[in-house]
Amino acid sequence: TVAGVLGLTRLFDDASFLLPVLAFAVAGHVLAIGCRRLGMGPGRTAALATAGLAGALSLILLPETTRFGIPTATTLSQAGQELSDALVAFRDVVAPAPVVPGFVLAAAIAVWTIAVVADTAAFRSGARVEAVVPAATLFIFGAALGAPGLRLPLTALFLAALLFHWLTQRLLTHACTPNRMTSDTGGGPRSLLRSGAVLGAGAVVAAVVVGPFLPGAEAGAVIPWRAGERDGSGSRVTVSPLVDIRSRIVDQSDVEVFTVAADARSYWRLTSLEIFDGRIWSSRGQYQKVDGRLPDSSADDLAATQTAVQDYEIAALASIWLPGAYLAVGIAGTDARFDVDSGSLLTEEETASGLTYRVESELRSLDAEELDQVASTAPAAVADTYTALPPDFSPAVIAEAARITDGSSTQYERARRLQDHFRDGAFTYDLSIAPGHGGDDLERFLFETRRGYCEQFAGAFAAMARAVGLPARVAVGFTPGEQDAEGLFHVRGLNAHAWPEVFLSGYGWVAFEPTPGRGIPDAEAYTGIPEQQATPADPTTATTRPPTEATTVPTSVPAGQQAPTTVPGDIPGGGADDPGTLSPWLARVALVVLVPVAALGSWWAALEGLRRRRRSRRRDAATTPAERVLVTWAEVGEALATLGSAPRSWETPIEYAQRAGGTTGVDHRLLNALAGVTTAAGYGPTGVDAEVADRAARAGADVERHIEGELDRTTKLRAALDPRPLLPDRARRLDVRTTT
Numbered sequence: 001t002v003a004g005v006l007g008l009t010r011l012f013d014d015a016s017f018l019l020p021v022l023a024f025a026v027a028g029h030v031l032a033i034g035c036r037r038l039g040m041g042p043g044r045t046a047a048l049a050t051a052g053l054a055g056a057l058s059l060i061l062l063p064e065t066t067r068f069g070i071p072t073a074t075t076l077s078q079a080g081q082e083l084s085d086a087l088v089a090f091r092d093v094v095a096p097a098p099v100v101p102g103f104v105l106a107a108a109i110a111v112w113t114i115a116v117v118a119d120t121a122a123f124r125s126g127a128r129v130e131a132v133v134p135a136a137t138l139f140i141f142g143a144a145l146g147a148p149g150l151r152l153p154l155t156a157l158f159l160a161a162l163l164f165h166w167l168t169q170r171l172l173t174h175a176c177t178p179n180r181m182t183s184d185t186g187g188g189p190r191s192l193l194r195s196g197a198v199l200g201a202g203a204v205v206a207a208v209v210v211g212p213f214l215p216g217a218e219a220g221a222v223i224p225w226r227a228g229e230r231d232g233s234g235s236r237v238t239v240s241p242l243v244d245i246r247s248r249i250v251d252q253s254d255v256e257v258f259t260v261a262a263d264a265r266s267y268w269r270l271t272s273l274e275i276f277d278g279r280i281w282s283s284r285g286q287y288q289k290v291d292g293r294l295p296d297s298s299a300d301d302l303a304a305t306q307t308a309v310q311d312y313e314i315a316a317l318a319s320i321w322l323p324g325a326y327l328a329v330g331i332a333g334t335d336a337r338f339d340v341d342s343g344s345l346l347t348e349e350e351t352a353s354g355l356t357y358r359v360e361s362e363l364r365s366l367d368a369e370e371l372d373q374v375a376s377t378a379p380a381a382v383a384d385t386y387t388a389l390p391p392d393f394s395p396a397v398i399a400e401a402a403r404i405t406d407g408s409s410t411q412y413e414r415a416r417r418l419q420d421h422f423r424d425g426a427f428t429y430d431l432s433i434a435p436g437h438g439g440d441d442l443e444r445f446l447f448e449t450r451r452g453y454c455e456q457f458a459g460a461f462a463a464m465a466r467a468v469g470l471p472a473r474v475a476v477g478f479t480p481g482e483q484d485a486e487g488l489f490h491v492r493g494l495n496a497h498a499w500p501e502v503f504l505s506g507y508g509w510v511a512f513e514p515t516p517g518r519g520i521p522d523a524e525a526y527t528g529i530p531e532q533q534a535t536p537a538d539p540t541t542a543t544t545r546p547p548t549e550a551t552t553v554p555t556s557v558p559a560g561q562q563a564p565t566t567v568p569g570d571i572p573g574g575g576a577d578d579p580g581t582l583s584p585w586l587a588r589v590a591l592v593v594l595v596p597v598a599a600l601g602s603w604w605a606a607l608e609g610l611r612r613r614r615r616s617r618r619r620d621a622a623t624t625p626a627e628r629v630l631v632t633w634a635e636v637g638e639a640l641a642t643l644g645s646a647p648r649s650w651e652t653p654i655e656y657a658q659r660a661g662g663t664t665g666v667d668h669r670l671l672n673a674l675a676g677v678t679t680a681a682g683y684g685p686t687g688v689d690a691e692v693a694d695r696a697a698r699a700g701a702d703v704e705r706h707i708e709g710e711l712d713r714t715t716k717l718r719a720a721l722d723p724r725p726l727l728p729d730r731a732r733r734l735d736v737r738t739t740t
Contacts, residue, residue, distance in 0.1 A: 001025045001115050004138035007154050008107060011142055013318040013351060017099045017107060020060055024108040027056060028115025031601060036123055038605065049116045052601045053109065061105055064432070070717060079105060085280065098318060114138060254536065255493045257317050257478065262489060264308035264363055265521035265531065266325035267511065269477035271344035272501060276466070278390035281459060281474050287337035287346050293330050294338050302506040303364040310359045317352045321345065323477060323491075325361040326511070333357035342473075343509070366510065367525040371412040374504040378471050382503050386471035389463065394443055401464035412526075414468055415502045415512055419527065422457055422514035426450055429516045457515040458498040471503035475511065479533035480521060494534045604720055611725075625693035629681035632693075632700035633674060639707045640664055642719045653678040665710065666703055674699055 005025050009015055031052050035045040057079065058071040065075040086102025114134040122131035143155070260268060273281040288295060308325055317323070322336060322345040331338075334357040335348040347355060378386075404421045405414040430451040442463065445456050452460075458474045465472035476498050481491035497518065501509040512527060513520050519532035615635070622628045637647045637656070645660040657675035661668025677696050681688050688696075711719070 001029065001111060001118060001135045001138075003154075003157050003160075004114070004135040004142070005107075005111055006157060007139040007142040009142075010150055010154065011145060012099050012103070014099060017104045020104060021107045021111055023060070024053075024056060025111040025115055027052070028112040029119060032116045032119035034601075034605075036119065038609075042120065042124065045116070045120070048601065048605065049112070051604065053112045055601070056112070057105065057108060061101070061108060070714075110138065256315050257491050257493060257495070258312055258314045258323060260310050260312050260323070260481075260489045260491065261487065262308060262310040262325070264306070264325070265480045265483075265489075266308065266310075266361070266363060267475075267477050267479060267497065267499070267520060268310075268323040268481075268491060269326045269343075269475055270319060270321040270323055271339075271477075272342045272473045272475045272509075274342070274385055274473045276389065276463060278393055281462075283342065285339035285342050285344065287339045287344075289348075290331060290336055290338045292332060294328055295340050296329075302370070303366060303508070305362040305364050308361050308363050310361065312355070312357055312359065314352045314355045319352055320347055320350075322347055322352055322355070322357065322359070324359040325363060326475075326509075327364075328359050328361050330360035331357060363522070364507070365525075366507065366523070368412070368416075368528075371504060371507065371510070371526050372410050374411050374506060376411050376469075377505055378503055382471050386473055386503060387466045387469060389466050393463070393467070396443055397446060397464060398467045400446060401467040404464070405468045411470060411502070411504055414470055415465065415504075415510075416528070418461055418464055418468075418470075419512045419514045422461065423516055423529070427452075427457070427516060429453060454498045454515045454518065458500045461500040461512065461514040465500065465502055473501050473509075475499050475501050479518065480531075481533075482536060492536065494536065497533075607721065607723055624687065625690045626681035626687035628693040629677055629688055629696045632696045633678040636671075636674060636700045636703050638725055639704045640666070641725065642711060642715065643707060653682075664707070666706055670699055670703060674703070 002022060002025055005018070005021050008021070009018065028049070031049055032045065035048060040048070054071055058066045058075050062071075062075050062078055065072060065078050082100075082102035082105050084102070086100060086106055090103075117134050118131045121133075258268075271283065271285075273283045275282045275284065310325060312323060314323075322331075322334075324331070324345050327343050328338070328345060331345060334355050336357070337346040337348065338344070339346070345359070349355065401418070405417050408414040408417055427450045431453050433445075433449065433452050433456070442460060445452050445460060455474075462472040462474050478491050478495040479497050481489040481495050483489050497515075499511055499513055499515065499518070499520070501511050504510050510526075511520055511523065513523070513529055517532055517534070519529040520527060521531045524530050618631050618634070619628075622631045633653065640646070640660045643664040643666075645663050647656050651659070653675035654672065657671035658668065660666065661671045674696060677688060677692060681693075
């Protein structure tokens with residue numbers, strides 16, 4: 001199983017998924033082994049494995065959705081949303097893909113299930129060969145869809161693990177079925193292990209060394225299942241950069257993504273997302289191959305511009321987009337493509353990491369007075385694409401956008417009112433907010449929590465702008481970063497950012513800044529906000545910087561065409577980490593998995609064992625019909641207590657039955673009859689006979705089944721984890737007899 005998990009590294013552009021998924025694989029095997037050793041049957045093992053998986057997923061991958069560590073309805077909803085987003089991405093994305101949360105969630109569920117099924121097949125069903133099928137399926141999945149890198153070493157590792165499994169199973173069979181007719185003169189298990197290891201190592205080496213040179217080893221697939229192999233257009237598909245942002249800000253805040261030497265401060269823009277389906281933002285663009293001067297993508301004949309040159313050195317940017325100040329007009333030093341509509345640059349390499357290049361941009365100088373003269377019109381193509389909202393878009397959000405912009409006479413004034421609405425002090429920048437940007441999440445952000453990070457602010461602004469007729473989109477990139485003494489900007493993960501852009505006729509796409517604590521360089525004249533960005537010490541705070549000046553030089557040429565697509569990335573995302581770095585999964589695994597999950601599972605198993613043992617011992621100790629009736633009444637009392645109607649020490653059985661029947665909904669006639677029999681058994685001079693005891697036991701079982709059906713999942717979970725009913729004092733209160 002572990003080798004199969006390692007094989008999944010070919011699917012992703014970094015290894016940040018590895019630690020949590022490996023933890024699920026190991027925990028699944030440990031749980032299966034523990035259940036087997038405790039003598040639990042397959043049914044109880046499956047139930048415990050399911051409960052353990054739910055708890056582990058909640059505590060490790062979705063901790064912010066739990067209540068005191070217990071899964072809630074929000075946990076289920078968030079898990080479903082992440083899996084749905086992962087399915088959308090899976091249909092289009094090609095490896096190596098960013099590590100989006102839904103992929104990690106799906107992998108964790110898969111490996112946990114594989115671990116339990118493999119253990120069951122190997123040790124319960126005796127199907128020791130078939131036991132490797134689940135892990136082999138996982139490995140083949142990664143091999144079939146993965147990128148070419150690490151193909152040979154990962155294949156060798158899995159083959160070695162496979163042969164090791166079969167060898168150990170053979171040794172186990174040998175040890176468990178000794179042949180009395182022969183002796184171990186040939187060395188027995190030791191000889192088998194030695195010869196098996198030699199043969200296995202030889203087979204793995206032969207496969208790795210000879211396999212790549214066999215005829216057809218490098219041939220194309222007979223059945224082209226990859227989108228890139230079926231489509232000759234050369235199109236590229238990738239996950240939206242929005243899924244990366246929260247991960248960069250939180251998990252990789254100190255990781256240096258790139259450096260840039262520039263003669264002007266700016267937001268270093270990656271791309272923009274124009275498609276909004278009510279839940280997620282994505283894009284679809286046509287990219288021309290370029291080498292030098294870029295095609296003219298400006299729509300701003302009226303804006304004054306200054307030329308700015310930037311020299312980039314990318315360290316760890318798992319993205320196909322190239323950072324560049326908007327609006328880029330030239331590029332040199334690397335093969336690239338350019339989309340006129342979004343003004344985005346795309347690398348021809350798998351990712352931008354390791355590239356060095358130069359970008360020339362035309363930076364615009366804008367002020368409020370000139371923008372306030374913009375006509376309230378836009379080209380039809382722009383209006384159709386950039387004001388589109390889904391048919392079921394929230395009426396409450398539309399009404400709120402209309403309220404905020406009510407009385408505005410110009411497009412610019414509407415945009416400013418929306419921006420200032422988010423910056424008037426009522427909203428708070430908060431990285432701890434739970435992911436989610438669907439209709440309900442947008443309403444919750446706007447009307448309830450009023451807390452979020454840049455994706456929520458940018459996405460909410462853009463959606464509300466469209467609701468009042470402003471063409472808008474979401475841009476993704478980085479704030480300027482920290483400038484050293486030599487003038488070099490050091491851009492870290494904490495500088496990852498998203499902001500909205502609004503189309504104003506005559507000036508093209510104009511950036512606004514609704515996120516508290518952030519401010520666009522050299523834009524105070526029209527945004528009213530000085531430049532601000534996160535500090536290295538704390539990505540949730542901001543420093544204000546004075547604007548700086550700029551000058552520059554151009555470059556040259558274009559060429560062919562290509563269409564990359566961003567797979568929808570959930571706006572609040574959390575996902576791909578950069579190559580060579582790991583998010584803080586180690587701390588989560590140590591604190592959240594190994595201790596709480598194991599403790600929770602052990603606690604449940606221990607309590608369940610104690611309950612069964614106490615019930616069994618109590619029933620075994622009841623040797624007379626009267627004692628059996630008293631045991632039945634005690635068990636009914638424990639069941640009623642889970643509905644909030646525990647017995648009181650001073651109540652008679654009849655009094656308790658009347659009170660419990662009125663508050664729990666259990667048939668009061670049945671309870672009263674049981675109470676009468678219990679009174680006779682505990683206080684009557686002759687007790688009861690065996691037939692009466694049998695009827696009481698059946699009635700008690702009926703009551704318990706009814707109560708079980710009345711309990712909701714939360715109450716059942718609390719009852720399963722609550723040790724108080726097992727305490728001695730509680731047991732004594734259920735005894736209806738008095739002592740003298």
